[in-house]
Amino acid sequence: MEQQQVINNKQIVLKDYVNGFPKESDMILNTSATINLKLPQGSNAVLVKNLYISCDPYMRGRMSKSQGSYVDSFTPGSPIVGYGVAKVLDSGHSKFKSGDLVWGITGWEEYSVITNPETLFKIQHTDVPLSYYTGILGMPGMTAYVGFYEICGPKKGEYVFVSAASGAVGQLVGQFAKLAGCYVVGSAGTKEKVDLLKNKFEFDEAFNYKEEQDLDAALKRYFPEGIDIYFENVGGKMLEAVLLNMRLNGRISACGMISQYNEQGEGVRNLFHIIAKRLRIQGFIVSDYYHLYPKYMEMIIPLIKQGTISYIEDVAEGLESAPAALVGLFSGKNVGKQVVVVARE
Structure with a gap:
């Protein structure tokens, strides 16, 4: 018998495809979703607790019906997805184990099941702010x-x-x-x-x-x-x-x-x-260039630690603040990298 640990899982859901400037009302906070914190036996997926999510301009294209873009549209009625930082809670993939910190594509929700873990990067340097992996280190x-x-x-x-x-x-x-x-x-x-x-x-x-x-x-x-x-x-x-x-x-x-x-x-x-x-x-x-990520890290980590490179973040607190944070990008409200705190580790 599989262990069941089903809990609530707050999500930000796209209401419908967007025309023109996006509005906060194009996204809905869903508080009724649930998730099982134990993966099924034999799964190759990774279950994560999301810590930070990233608001990025390219996400606007995903809010419309696809017109030959390089990335698929979001699915209305489903959680928005984007880059984030997360902690692994359960893993069926050999590359990741419980407790690992990762960055990559995840859901705009408290917990996500990543069905394609090959897209995740394991975080090796934890002596810098974890939120940096939505920005300067991501x-x-x-x-x-x-x-x-x-x-x-x-x-x-x-x-x-x-x-x-x-x-x-x-x-x-x-x-x-x-x-x-x-x-x-x-x-x-x-x-x-x-x-x-x-x-x-x-x-x-x-x-x-x-x-x-x-x-x-x-x-x-x-x-x-x-x-x-x-x-x-x-x-x-x-x-x-x-x-x-x-x-x-x-x-x-x-x-x-x-x-x-x-x-x-x-x-x-x-x-x-x-x-x-x-x-x-x-x-x-x-x-297309993620194979160069190790080379980039060799360059950038020392520069951050030496204080040679500065980086500014615009931090919004709480998953429910994500729609306003994303919409704000298109009127220039953010100063620096827009990041949303979902949970503190």
């Missing part, structure tokens, strides 16, 4: 590392521009650029975020894009000699202005297009500059 950190180093191949003295620079990825790209000996400018949407970029993350310059009537003129002001590397998080009008200001043989690493997620934008102009300036624009999906 998917966003890898995104910054891959997009900047692997795709853009920076050289000392080059000119780097980062949009959405105070977010989970952008704040790291700017610091990586400084470590590489580059000149770096970031854009953000509030004075507070601009001050952070310059004073906390040590960008050479930063500006509030909302206060600029002419983005082309703003970029010419900060990059009189042009831009070598652009880390693209925004798309739309910002990309149009950047193309006018790229230098010969410049590189654009396209990680996100947050300006386009909630409404269909107009086509981007100035594309001929890609040809005239011999630009290379490369989009990438970070999961």
Whole structure:
């Protein structure tokens, strides 16, 4: 007879597919779900208690009916899924045992059964904040590392521009650029975020894009000699202005297009500059590069412990706060990496 330990399992469920900007009411707190804290005999799954969950811009695409995206849509009526940090309670997989700490794709719920444990990473370094594995030590950190180093191949003295620079990825790209000996400018949407970029993350310059009537003129002001590397998080009008200001043989690493997620934008102009300036624009999906994770950890852990790299989190408490935290991403409410505490270990 299998041991039964069935308990309540609070969940955040997607109500239905979303059009336009998401609202908190598109997600429902379900308090009636239950879960058995013992896996069936012969299961290959891993049962976890979720500690932290991550709010990330790419999740907006998953809230709509799939239109050829690189990731499947969420299922209405089912819990939202995303990156998180969790503790293993029961395991049918040889790679994990009870008590292990892991990060990877999990559910927006108190407890989750991970049916594909190969997607999980075992946490080896516990002398840093566990929440960092939703950010600097997880998917966003890898995104910054891959997009900047692997795709853009920076050289000392080059000119780097980062949009959405105070977010989970952008704040790291700017610091990586400084470590590489580059000149770096970031854009953000509030004075507070601009001050952070310059004073906390040590960008050479930063500006509030909302206060600029002419983005082309703003970029010419900060990059009189042009831009070598652009880390693209925004798309739309910002990309149009950047193309006018790229230098010969410049590189654009396209990680996100947050300006386009909630409404269909107009086509981007100035594309001929890609040809005239011999630009290379490369989009990438970070999961294609997870084989480089050990290499990234070798670089980033010492930098964190030495205090060379700074990282800011915007922490929301409680699973029920997750919908507001996710929706806030698309109006720029978060300062730094948006993370939600589900439970303290």
